[in-house]
Amino acid sequence: MDFYRKVRAQQDQVDDGTLKVSVFTEDGMRPVENALVRISYTGESGQTVDEVRTDASGQTPVLDLKTPPLEYSMEPVEEQPYAEYTIQVEAEGFENTEIAGTQVLPGVQAQQAVKMAFRAETSFERLVIGPHTLFAEYPPKIEEAEVKPVDESGEIVLSRVVIPEYIVVHDGSVNDTTAPNYYERYRDYIKNVASSEIYATWPDDTIRANILAIMSFTLNRVYTEWYWNRYKFRVGGMNK
Known part of the structure; x- marks a missing residue:
């Protein structure tokens, strides 16, 4: 601005x-x-x-x-x-x-x-602290293929939903192998993403719906498209 x-x-x-x-x-x-x-x-x-x-x-x-x-x-x-x-x-x-x-x-x-x-x-x-993502003009999201190839064979089917204690956040472009990775607590990651994508003034149901979408997207990345490919992921604990 x-x-x-x-x-x-x-x-x-x-x-x-x-x-x-x-x-x-x-x-x-x-x-x-x-x-x-x-x-x-x-x-x-x-x-x-x-x-x-x-x-x-x-x-x-x-x-x-x-x-x-x-x-x-x-x-x-x-x-x-x-x-x-x-x-x-x-x-x-x-x-x-x-x-x-x-x-x-x-x-x-x-x-x-x-x-x-x-x-x-x-x-x-x-x-x-930079401007809120809903207000500032940030670069567009990097385009990604809807279906990504899986280089590993085998399949894991979990008997229940497992919430990781930590996830790895890659501080850079997907193809930038020089960018550092950081271990962040899952709850802190969700909280930080939500605070940068949602205004706290929104109706409670709207905030809850957005946070559920963020959680779903994150877990999808952890357990499917990114688990076998570019990033490693560690489960430090489980929540029911």
Whole structure:
């Protein structure tokens, strides 16, 4: 989005949403207490909207923040349907951390996790969240054949539905063998995909239907077309 559209979007804040920030150590195992959390509009980091500290659980209070009108996220429009906020976090013994582009929609609570590295030679880390896929103009999806060849012989028939604990995410094009692979928890993967493809303002049934479609598509990739071909997959646990 160009600069002027972003400015107009930030000025058109007439509804309200909420934001809760969770601050943890880099490994995600320990909450960071008494961290100073500053909230500002992205692009206006010098103008603090709110400033709070985390409690013993590393949580901030629920913050009320301005957002664009609800109707922007219910129908396709040119206006940005969410407000973008920058979160700056400081804590004794940790590197200062900044996350730019946290998206807050009207009438729902956004949750932003912040992981802080223990202080080393550097003292600042900045992460930038890209625009939502429903709003920005991303490259089209790479075309794929509806039926892909299977190079392996044999067949596995499961006696029940098995949900993997981990899946492998290939960070690049299908044919890019140099791109890294990451092991991600299945639940976290589904949550992250859903949050980038669905607006939280949508009706509950619509959100559930989309998440079921995401789950179905993912499991189809895991157990059929991609299991034998290019990717390896590990079942670290099973859920009924």
